[in-house]
Amino acid sequence: MQLNDKYWNNRYEKLETGWDLGKVSIPLKQYFEQISDKKQKILIPGSGNGYEGEYLFNNNFINTHILECSSKAVHNFIKRAPSFPKNQIHNIDFFSFEGKFNLIIEQTFFCALDIKLRKDYVKKVSSLLVKGGKLVGLLFDIPLNTAHPPFGGDANEYLQLFSEKFKVEVLERCYNSISSRRGKELFVILVKK
């Protein structure tokens, strides 16, 4: 299985989008609500239909960027959020993207990548953050399968993977997951060293 833009576009075209919450994720919304600096530069890679990007922008986080390889998902987003600045929408492969951000948001993007790319993800996220910038979001705490996404993992694996480039500020069971993910995800705040 090649997890490329064609694969993901096809999933969006066929509405085979079991991961899609249809609204901003509750744990992320609660995290966003306590951020005071609304001017910081935020990136949401693998943003899908982009509910978190839409929420942030509508709540005056004016420097929010979304990144997504599927043109269909980007099209869905633009239809729903027509006033979102077009120069903050990146329809591109994550690993080809360049930039510098204060905050990167993770939700079901890491688990959608081929597991061979995990170290590359850590490197890329680190390179896209300023020093002291944060990777914040949700990582699945489910057995690792190698057949198809979502690819799982656990706290030990994530600690090993991220510790070289990030200080682990929070890595704990998410207490406010949506019901279908309760007990299956970790909330993380990782600070670039």
Ligand SMILES: C[S@@+](CC[C@H](N)C(=O)[O-])C[C@H]1O[C@@H](n2cnc3c(N)ncnc32)[C@H](O)[C@@H]1O
């Ligand atoms: C499981 S979906 C999650 C979407 C969104 N984060 C959500 O929670 O609804 C994974 C998303 O990552 C995107 N994606 C996968 N690989 C990508 C890559 N290399 N670059 C950019 N986007 C990618 C897919 O198109 C898909 O929208």
